[in-house]
Amino acid sequence: MAWVTPVTNRNATARMTYLDMNRISGNISYLYNYAKDHGYDVQGDDVSQTTWTQNDIISYDFWYSMTGVLGEVREAAGLDKSVNYPATNYYSVNSLERYTLYTWMEITEPPEYGLLQNREGIQLQTESGADIEAGIL
């Protein structure tokens, strides 16, 4: 499963599609497996579903299980574990994807530039809100 650049700039007119769910669940699974492979002591199991179609309905149990996996990865990396954002509004889903990005930046060695803007061209920031400068990671 490959890392896919998260989407973090939704607005109130945004909709959640099965493609979004493939990316979010796939990224969290990527982080889980990456962390495990690189010696982080991650508790619990991987995300249970990473392939979504239009025929799926996101369940409460799945969503909080998935955000729980991200929380475990973050805890293993020494980050705040609380990322249980709901799936029902745009700012929460933005936040969740932003935290997958922060976690990715924390545990991997990202390229020096090129991914410092998200795919909509918006400058990425650190978890504390500072702009990420090329080369400092």
Added chain:
Amino acid sequence: MPTISEANKMQIRQPMDIMVTLQVGGDVSLTYSGYSDAKVADGRLDEPNKKMMPLTDLQGDGYPLNGSCKLYRPGYHPTSEEKWGERSNIGEPCSITITASESIGYVSAWVSGCESVTFSGNDYPVVNGTANIYVEDTTATFTFNPLYEDRRIEVSLLASGAYFIFNNDQIISCVVSLRSDLSLINPTLPESEIELQIYQDEDISERLASIPDETLITYSAGYSDEMSPIRNFYLSEKITWADNVMTIHAVDAVHKLDIQLPTASLLTDGSSDTGEATEESLLVFIRACLLYAGISIGIMPDYEDGASNSSLVFNRISLREAIAKATAWGRFGDYPTTWINYVDAGIPKLESDYSSAGWHIYEEDCGDVKRDAARKIKEIRMPVSALSFGDGGNYLTTNVGTGTWIYGSGAFLDFDDDVFAWSVITEQNAGIASVKSDETDYAGACERNALNFLAIKGLMEEGLPMGSMNTFYTQVMPWNSLQLATWNRYIGSSVREDQNLIIIGSKVLKDTHIQSFSTGEDDGEIITLDEAPIEGKLIVQHLNESAQTLYPNIAAQSILNMSNVTGSFKWKGDPRMQPRDSAYLHRVNGVTELITIENITITHEGGGTSAEITYRKGKC
């Protein structure tokens, strides 16, 4: 699509959507015995009042991230107002099987994303989201066929009865008259009504013939982004059919209130303050009246709680009259913060505060605003009835009724007049039952209503007048072992002939005097109200303290504080308005007046909507 508020600001408004439903039958109990090919099913298909819960569903282009959708949680039911219904896999059919203990008759399915419903080899089209299917058997399996490849079918209701939905395509005219009464003088609780003319391609005249009175008709209007609240009306006349046009006349639930209180009622509430006690007691009382008539108002409005020792007394009065009078009590003077309103107009609503809906209506958008001013009131004269009691001791001599005592059946009494203390004796002066002022029923033959005696006790302690007393005794004393023993003792065990009875007692005396309330307006009119039947009085008292008569006394004070200016105008209309709503009328002369809306007649005809509104100036 605009919202109603946005459209109201336009000079030329888009025609409103109208949605009218008619539900027929629906008295067969169904069991849902099978769901096939369902993605989601919660078994709540017989609950039309529950809304379909928007889910985090990835069908089509996904779900909106605006907070409106909820995560699907199997094992946990949605809230009491919501349901999941049955939802298919995308682009695929699903089936539901129902059974009943009798012939099912009409079944109505409410669906979305569904092209047709297949039953017994026949396809039934979905019109306006509804399919009506007739089932002669006691079991049936319906297959719902998808309309879209990338969306799922959602079945929100599959219930007994036919459910017709009519919209602008079929509705020729729709006149909705929403009414209240702001007069306070001899108040009434008027009915609201709806009159519809609907074109129907399919000849359903035979079905119409079997539609009974009280069939539910719902009405809503607005735009797809914002429809007004649904108003419920009940068929009051047989639906007529001519040239594929049906005419429907229905009224709101107020007509259900044309029944009497089941008994004299005494409400004791928990307040030490008369004003608060009255507010709470009246609200509780009105709700009790409504529930008794089968009308639900949902959540009670807020009211002040208090401590103890206050009571309200009601007696022998129709529910409609009781509620009308309860909403006419003091709104000014001693109780300026209390403002009980009850209106129906298809949406039964009980309020404890003056409505602050705050509609803004501009005279330039209206036809001529006609104003009328009643003459100023100088004085209100009100005939007030009071009751007093004759001799209530142990030496009753006045004949107040007769009766017959039948062996094995009991004593059947016929009271000549309203009485209080009384005894029943035979022609041989043998006493068989008695109710005295000290509440002693020493013969033990008469069943008494504890609530009534509580009321008597409270009234007697203070000597308070209230309604007729003949609700406080029974007119039939059934035969029991005590009657047998009394018969044997006084008449003789071998005697079987009917015995004539005499009732001696103390009459309830009625006195009427004129009570006046003055405004000090010397050039005003003197109004003499009709004499209020004593049964219609509403009294509040602290037990062992003096009482206040809410109606008519304090209601009369309210009349003096109301504006005598009324008016009417024609407007483009808003189906969200409710009688007794407040509004700001912006006059062309720059003056803005606070008004209270009394009646609204909304007319949808020829693609347009207009409203005739009558109002009274100020708070009412």
